[in-house]
Amino acid sequence: MLQGYLRADGRKGVRNVVVVAYLVECAHHVAREIATPFRERGVHLIGFPGCYPNPYSLAMMEKLCTHPNVGGALLVSLGCEGFDKRQLKRTINASGRPVLTVGIQDVGGTRRAIAAGRAWLESILPAIGQQQPVAMGIDELTVGTICGGSDATSGLTANPAMGVAFDLLVADGAKTIFEETGELIGMEDLMAARAANPALGAELKRSVAKAATYYATLGYASFAPGNADGGLTTIEEKSLGAYAKSGQSTIAGVVKPGIAPPRKGLYLLDVVPDGEVRFGFPNINDNAEIAELIACGSQVILFSTGRGSVVGSAIAPVIKVCANPDTYKRMEDDMDVDAGRILEGRATLPEVGREIYELVQRIGNGEPTKSEALGHQEFILTYKSFEPLGPACLPV
Amino acid sequence: MASSDQDGRKAPRKVVARAVMRLSPRDNVAVALRALKSGETVMLDGTPITIRANIAVGHKLAAQTIEKGAIILKYSCPIGTATSAIAPGEHVHTHNVESNYLPTYELPK
Numbered sequence: 001m002l003q004g005y006l007r008a009d010g011r012k013g014v015r016n017v018v019v020v021a022y023l024v025e026c027a028h029h030v031a032r033e034i035a036t037p038f039r040e041r042g043v044h045l046i047g048f049p050g051c052y053p054n055p056y057s058l059a060m061m062e063k064l065c066t067h068p069n070v071g072g073a074l075l076v077s078l079g080c081e082g083f084d085k086r087q088l089k090r091t092i093n094a095s096g097r098p099v100l101t102v103g104i105q106d107v108g109g110t111r112r113a114i115a116a117g118r119a120w121l122e123s124i125l126p127a128i129g130q131q132q133p134v135a136m137g138i139d140e141l142t143v144g145t146i147c148g149g150s151d152a153t154s155g156l157t158a159n160p161a162m163g164v165a166f167d168l169l170v171a172d173g174a175k176t177i178f179e180e181t182g183e184l185i186g187m188e189d190l191m192a193a194r195a196a197n198p199a200l201g202a203e204l205k206r207s208v209a210k211a212a213t214y215y216a217t218l219g220y221a222s223f224a225p226g227n228a229d230g231g232l233t234t235i236e237e238k239s240l241g242a243y244a245k246s247g248q249s250t251i252a253g254v255v256k257p258g259i260a261p262p263r264k265g266l267y268l269l270d271v272v273p274d275g276e277v278r279f280g281f282p283n284i285n286d287n288a289e290i291a292e293l294i295a296c297g298s299q300v301i302l303f304s305t306g307r308g309s310v311v312g313s314a315i316a317p318v319i320k321v322c323a324n325p326d327t328y329k330r331m332e333d334d335m336d337v338d339a340g341r342i343l344e345g346r347a348t349l350p351e352v353g354r355e356i357y358e359l360v361q362r363i364g365n366g367e368p369t370k371s372e373a374l375g376h377q378e379f380i381l382t383y384k385s386f387e388p389l390g391p392a393c394l395p396v
Numbered sequence: 397m398a399s400s401d402q403d404g405r406k407a408p409r410k411v412v413a414r415a416v417m418r419l420s421p422r423d424n425v426a427v428a429l430r431a432l433k434s435g436e437t438v439m440l441d442g443t444p445i446t447i448r449a450n451i452a453v454g455h456k457l458a459a460q461t462i463e464k465g466a467i468i469l470k471y472s473c474p475i476g477t478a479t480s481a482i483a484p485g486e487h488v489h490t491h492n493v494e495s496n497y498l499p500t501y502e503l504p505k
Contacts, residue, residue, distance in 0.1 A: 152427065152454030156419075185497050186473065212497060221498035228502045231427075231455035233468075233488070234495035237475035306454070326453065343429055343453070345413045 002364045004136030004299075005071065008096035012136045013068035014299045014364045015042070016128055017315055018121065020074045021065060022047035023088075024081035030110055031076040034102075034117035039375065041125055044314035046291075046379045053082040056257070056273075056384040062091040063258045063295040065099075069315050071128045072098040074117055079105030098124045136364075139173030139264060143360060144293030144301050144316075145245045146179060148286035151230020151306030151324055155241020157352070158304035158323035158339040163247035164353020165302065165360065166266065170249045175261040177296055178246040179269035179289055181211035182222035182282060186236030187243040191268075194251045199392035203254050207270040217277045226307045230324075245304065254393040256386050260297035262394060269296060279383040287311055287378045290318065300360055310334045312371025314379040317363050320370060321356060336370050416440050418459055420472040425456040425488050427470075432457070449487040456488040468493050 004012030020043060022031035028047060035045045046064060048057045065073040065088065073092050077085050085101055092099040100120045104113040145162055147154055166176045184191060188208040192201035215221050221235035232238045252265030261267040271292055272282045283289045290301055290313045301316050303309065306323040308331045322328040325340030332338075337356055341347035363369055415438040416426045426440055432451040437444050440459060451457055456470065462482040467474045476493040486492075490500050 152456070156427065156454065186475070190473075215498055220501050221495070223498075223500055225501060225503040228490055228500055231452060231489070233456070233490050233493045234476040234500055235498050236473070236495060237470060240471055240473050240475060324454065 002136040002138065002141070002361060003133035003366065004140065004364070005068070005131055006134050007068055011068040011297070012134070012140050013070065014366070015069040015315070015317065016071045016131055017069050018043045018072045018074070018125065018128060019046050019065055019070055019315065020044070020076060020117065021061060023075060023077045023083040023085050024051050025049035026078040026081065027076040027104060030104055030113045030117070033114045034074065034076065034121065037118065038121050038125070039377075041129070043121060044377050044379075046314050046381070048083060048381045050383055051081045053084060054383050054385070056386055057381055058084055058087065059258045060291065060295050060381055061088055064291070064315060065092050066095040066097065067294060067315055068297070069299055070097065071131065072124050074120060075099065075101040076113070076117060077101055077103045079103045137173070138169065138361065141169070141360070141364060142175040142177065142261065142297040142299055143169055144177045144179070144269070144290070144296065144298035145303075146286060146289050146293065146301065147183075147242050147245060147304040148311070149305040149307035149309035150227055150232065150238060150241060152232050152241070153230070153324040153340060153343060154304055154306040155244055156323070157342040157349075158306070158321040158337075159241050159244040161339045161342065161349055161352040161356055162245045162302045162304055162321055164350055165356035166245070166247035167249055168354065168357040169360065170247070170264065170266055173264045175264055175267065175297070176249075177255070177261065177267045177269050177293055177298060179271050179293060180222065180242065180283070181207045181268070181270055181272050182215050183235070183239050183242040184208050185212050185215075185221070186239045191243070191251065196250055196252050196395050200251065200253065200395050203390060203392050204251065204268060207254060207268065207272070210274070211272040211282070214272050214277055214282060218281060230306055245302075253395065254389070255296055256389060257292035257384070258295045259389065269293060273384045274387040275385060278385060282384070284382060285380065287313060287380045288382060290316075291379060291381055300363055302356065302360070304339070308334070310371070310376065311378045312369065312374070312376030314377045317369045318371050318376070319356070319359060319363055334370055334374070416445070416457065419470060422472045423469045424458065424460055424462050424466065425468055425470055426459040428453055428455050428457065446485045448483065448485040451487050458482040458484050458486045458488050460484055462488070
């Protein structure tokens with residue numbers, strides 16, 4: 001049994017974070033100055049850098065600021081940017097969370113805006129700190145999974161072990177989300193065969209075909225030079241390893257960023273924008289994907305790495321599962337799980353899978369991850385555009 | 397990963413871990429479970445195979461003769477096409493395999 005923070009909508013968070021959100025890059029410095037002295041008290045910095053309005057980024061910020069792990073939000077606006085700050089504030093207000101907008105132009109500049117933001121944080125943090133957690137079931141948990149800094153060991157150890165953990169979580173009634181359709185290229189037929197029904201299978205194939213077209217237009221696969229250094233030869237080989245994160249469960253549906261899975265089970269998050277290629281690469285780095293998994297309601301993230309990524313995230317704890325035994329020895333301080341033991345014959349895949357499953361519950365109960373303890377709170381949000389989900393994406 | 401080259405010269409272990417593994421019986425490649433040295437002979441599915449390059453952990457080697465144009469199978473899945481003939485024990489990577497979907501980007505050497 002877990003402990004969680006109950007929100008007005010009935011969802012429960014495994015953390016009680018206050019976010020400080022800049023609504024344009026011009027407000028980033030002020031927001032960071034407001035948040036920095038409160039970093040050890042659960043205040044996280046998020047934001048959107050663009051000045052032009054974009055429905056995707058507004059929806060992402062609404063979902064993130066009302067995420068179950070979030071207990072309150074301070075919005076930092078320059079004043080003239082295109083972001084719909086009133087709509088965002090209304091959404092946060094309606095969720096029952098404390099919210100304040102500090103307008104830098106309104107209050108008279110940098111110094112006054114920083115003072116106003118810090119004073120508000122001081123006023124709300126005691127009550128947030130005193131909120132008592134309540135009992136929470138594994139079936140109230142949404143867990144997202146991602147791989148980053150992959151090498152050829154990722155698909156042999158960490159990814160299939162996270163797949164085992166996913167199967168155990170699904171059996172307990174949790175919602176689980178895997179993602180990055182650009183790293184499922186080549187797996188489309190295997191994946192479609194696991195869909196809850198044929199119409200969903202067709203949607204899964206369509207989402208991967210969309211990713212292949214998108215990346216072909218941009219000229220690069222979702223494949224970094226370090227992937228090749230680590231023994232991955234082609235995008236389809238990387239996909240083969242990435243796909244193992246999903247485990248063996250039936251695929252219950254496809255969601256898009258900001259849409260929470262409606263029922264228990266395993267879901268694919270389609271992260272590639274719809275329509276013509278605009279705004280550049282679908283996700284410019286791993287944290288862009290983590291932010292989307294969180295916006296879909298994930299309270300905990302499982303992150304596998306072979307080369308050795310160090311990132312965490314704002315809002316949700318990130319559990320790092322290290323695939324490569326040499327990397328683990330070099331970077332143990334950053335890694336929560338040593339899945340490379342499988343390669344060395346020191347542990348089996350089911351053992352490491354169960355270890356991850358049990359660790360998810362301990363982290364859910366408040367134990368900090370390595371990246372949390374080190375202060376990692378990466379966050380990035382960029383422009384995208386999506387169409388609504390098709391009717392076959394979420395079969396009943 | 398170069399530092400693990402020395403692993404092969406350590407005193408014999410009590411438990412001999414497998415050096416290479418074919419993930420699926422249909423595969424024409426195997427994966428290195430530790431760093432392999434050019435010239436060493438390892439057992440693959442009960443048959444000796446001589447390693448023809450230094451191969452880092454996780455990287456692939458040809459488990460059999462692979463003709464130019466053949467599909468590379470790993471875990472029974474196609475992961476690309478051979479761009480040249482590959483002899484058993486040779487390193488199988490970007491220098492002799494290409495994607496059937498999108499080109500692989502590497503930094504200039």
